[in-house]
Amino acid sequence: MLALQNIVLVSSLFLSAVAHPVHQLRELTIVGRDQSARVVRSETTAAAAAAGLEVLSSGNDAFRKNLADNDPQLLQKLATDGQAPPFMFLGCSDSRVSEASVFNAKPGTLFTQRNIANQYQRNDINAQSVLSYAVSELGVNHVIVMGHYGCGGVGAAIASAPTANVDAANGAVQNWIEPIREILHSSNRTELVELRTKNTGLAVVEEPDIKDPGFRALVEENVKASVRRIAADSVITNHFALLQQGGSTAAERRASEDKPPQDIFIHGFVYDIETGIVQDLGVSVGPAGKAIPSIPFASVAKAAVESAAAHDSETPKPAITVLELPVIQARCGTLCKAKRSLVSLWY
Ligand SMILES: [Zn+2]
Numbered sequence: 001m002l003a004l005q006n007i008v009l010v011s012s013l014f015l016s017a018v019a020h021p022v023h024q025l026r027e028l029t030i031v032g033r034d035q036s037a038r039v040v041r042s043e044t045t046a047a048a049a050a051a052g053l054e055v056l057s058s059g060n061d062a063f064r065k066n067l068a069d070n071d072p073q074l075l076q077k078l079a080t081d082g083q084a085p086p087f088m089f090l091g092c093s094d095s096r097v098s099e100a101s102v103f104n105a106k107p108g109t110l111f112t113q114r115n116i117a118n119q120y121q122r123n124d125i126n127a128q129s130v131l132s133y134a135v136s137e138l139g140v141n142h143v144i145v146m147g148h149y150g151c152g153g154v155g156a157a158i159a160s161a162p163t164a165n166v167d168a169a170n171g172a173v174q175n176w177i178e179p180i181r182e183i184l185h186s187s188n189r190t191e192l193v194e195l196r197t198k199n200t201g202l203a204v205v206e207e208p209d210i211k212d213p214g215f216r217a218l219v220e221e222n223v224k225a226s227v228r229r230i231a232a233d234s235v236i237t238n239h240f241a242l243l244q245q246g247g248s249t250a251a252e253r254r255a256s257e258d259k260p261p262q263d264i265f266i267h268g269f270v271y272d273i274e275t276g277i278v279q280d281l282g283v284s285v286g287p288a289g290k291a292i293p294s295i296p297f298a299s300v301a302k303a304a305v306e307s308a309a310a311h312d313s314e315t316p317k318p319a320i321t322v323l324e325l326p327v328i329q330a331r332c333g334t335l336c337k338a339k340r341s342l343v344s345l346w347y
Helices: 002-019 046-070 074-081 125-138 152-158 168-186 190-199 213-232 234-245 250-255 300-314 325-336
Strands: 087-092 110-115 142-148 265-271 278-280
Touching: 087 125, 110 125, 125 142, 125 234, 142 213, 152 168, 152 213, 168 190, 168 213, 190 213, 213 234, 213 265
Parallel strands: 087 110, 087 142, 142 265
Antiparallel strands: 265 278
16 A cells, blocks of 8 residues: 555656646656657746746636637536536647647536546546546546557657666656556557567667557557456446446436436547547447447548558558457457447457
8 A cells, every 4th residue: 555655646746747847846857768758858947937827827818718709608607507528538648639629629528537648547546536427427428538649658668668767757657658568568460569570689679750650559559458448447337237227226316416327438539649630449339239429530440451551562561450240249248249340449
């Protein structure tokens, strides 16, 4: 327990430093490599801090003016009636991936959890409490996990881990991204097998270029892993069980203010920080017997297949393995019974 508390404390300190960079008293350096987490380094001065806050102040002025011009009652309505967001969003802490900006979303739309590399871990009581509240109290309809190409956390998981002089902040990051390293080392996805092969024997593996196929594939697989973990979490499995039972007990109805439990669908998206485009990874999960709603984003799988086909015409290489539906159903059991294809979930 003490060790867990220490980890939480160290993580909190680090995330606090990231969230409030103008108050940093020292630089955050990544031992062994200069770019692994792409932390912006700058000298902290009173003038720089004042300039930064001025940017935020003017931004808040613009935000309030926009609302006053376009939806003047919104904030008061949300304050009076409370929030009822249709979406829970799990994304990366990266400053380039602000969910409200990416989706041009108004206040009250997205109930949000963000962390380095958009991970959902079952021992993360922060993320689990957000999911639980979103599902049980707010009645969200969709849980969206969105990763992004060029993710520093994923890139750091590809690069060599620091081997010496790891301070508390770096240690917290390295511990946090360990599950992504595990995906890299265990996945049979073609791009990741090729990435492992390419890096085998290198004394130091640098963080790859944003367009590296293995880097992009690991970003996608990391999103899929979070979708799988959320779908397997007791918060979701219990909710799906309630739906099958009709959600008729007093306790069940209390959780949703005397309304039947909502259908909930979990989706995996990926965001391109170079173009601003959001794509669907085709790994949506929903309650048994319920069709996945139409997803109005282009499919990454389709784009990846087309890209692979074009690449194959130039340089022959193994095709991406796509499992047949009966094989998938045999592997994933009840979750697949009434779902659309979960092909991309299983490699
Ligand atoms: Zn990221």
